[in-house]
Amino acid sequence: MTVESYVTSADGTRIAYERTGSGPPVVLVGGGLDDGAENAPIAPELAGEFTVVNYARRGRAGSGDTPPYALAREFEDLAALIAMVGGRAHLFGASSGGGLALEAAAAGLPVDRVAVYEVPYFVADDQLLQWREYVVNLQALLAEGRRDEALELFMRLAGSSEEDIARARSAPVWPSLRTLAPTLAHDAACLGDGHPPPRLAEITRPTLILTGDNPFFHDAATAIAKTVPNAQRETLAGQGHVADPTRLAPTLSRFYHAS
Known part of the structure; x- marks a missing residue:
């Protein structure tokens, strides 16, 4: 990911991000072994309608990683980014980044709508x-x-x-x-003990649970949808674990614009 700017998190850690577009803000939350590059293709697809913030989670690319690590520090990173764009934002989280987005919403961060794609929780x-x-x-x-x-x-x-x-x-x-x-x-840490945690029931914002074709993620999505109030469930046919941004972005746009 090419770094353009930084925000400073509550513990003093600098978090690198790129900001594009204009309109209601959307923060993109990456998953495992992603420094922001995996979500980068989604940004231009959304930038015509939204202010898109794609960031490198702590310990990745240009972002610091002040020890000791705690999941709450990642909430603080998101809070700093949301404050930077005006105090509220939509979230999109991919894979384990979806777990982080759900946990952040459950923790009460000022988010409007939350969309996640193929969160790898386990059921069996x-x-x-x-x-x-x-x-x-x-x-x-x-x-x-x-x-x-x-x-x-x-x-x-x-x-x-x-x-x-x-x-x-x-x-x-x-x-x-x-x-x-x-x-x-x-x-x-974002996925905890591997099962959707009961605290996801504390999410009060509309939530979209997306999957591609893999049945494993369907089972996980069903478990999430049973836990999260106001959850919508949708499948993008023909998509793998990294979805085509031209297929994903219109779905996100409809969801974020919904009243």
């Missing part, structure tokens, strides 16, 4: 056990500075084959992923 007991084992192992690997193995662990959780992992390790992007590896712990 075996999936929850796998998630909790992943978190324990991830923390141990990162504590020992074993970033490559932490990345491999994450990729296996996401369903990558050993061949996929071998190709990724030899790809030019791998060093950048190693830099981002410590933030995998941040994303784990």
Whole structure:
């Protein structure tokens, strides 16, 4: 992500962001191993109708990461960005960034509408056990500075084959992923124990739960929709875990403009 500006969070951490367009503000919240680049293509699709803020979450790209980490610090980062655009904003969160967006709304941040895409919560007991084992192992690997193995662990959780992992390790992007590896712990914090937490019932704002074609995310979305009041559920047919921005943006626009 190309950094244009910074805001200062409550703990003094500088958070890098790009701001484009005009109109009601929308803050884009990235997911795992994303420094803002994954959401960047959505910004120009929305910028004709909205002020779009795409930011690098703490520990990514130009954003700092003042220790100790806590999920509440990420709420404060969002609060600083929302204050910068006038005090209220819509949120869009992708993947684990959707978990962060939902948690922030439940915590009472001044948001208007919240849309999330394919939040990777787990529903089945075996999936929850796998998630909790992943978190324990991830923390141990990162504590020992074993970033490559932490990345491999994450990729296996996401369903990558050993061949996929071998190709990724030899790809030019791998060093950048190693830099981002410590933030995998941040994303784990956004998803908590792996199941949609009961506190999401405290969300008072209209919420849109989006998925593509993968049935795993459908199960998660159903669980979220059962927990969050005022939740709407929609599927974008033909979409993978990173949705085509030309398909995603019109759906977001309709939702954010709804009365």
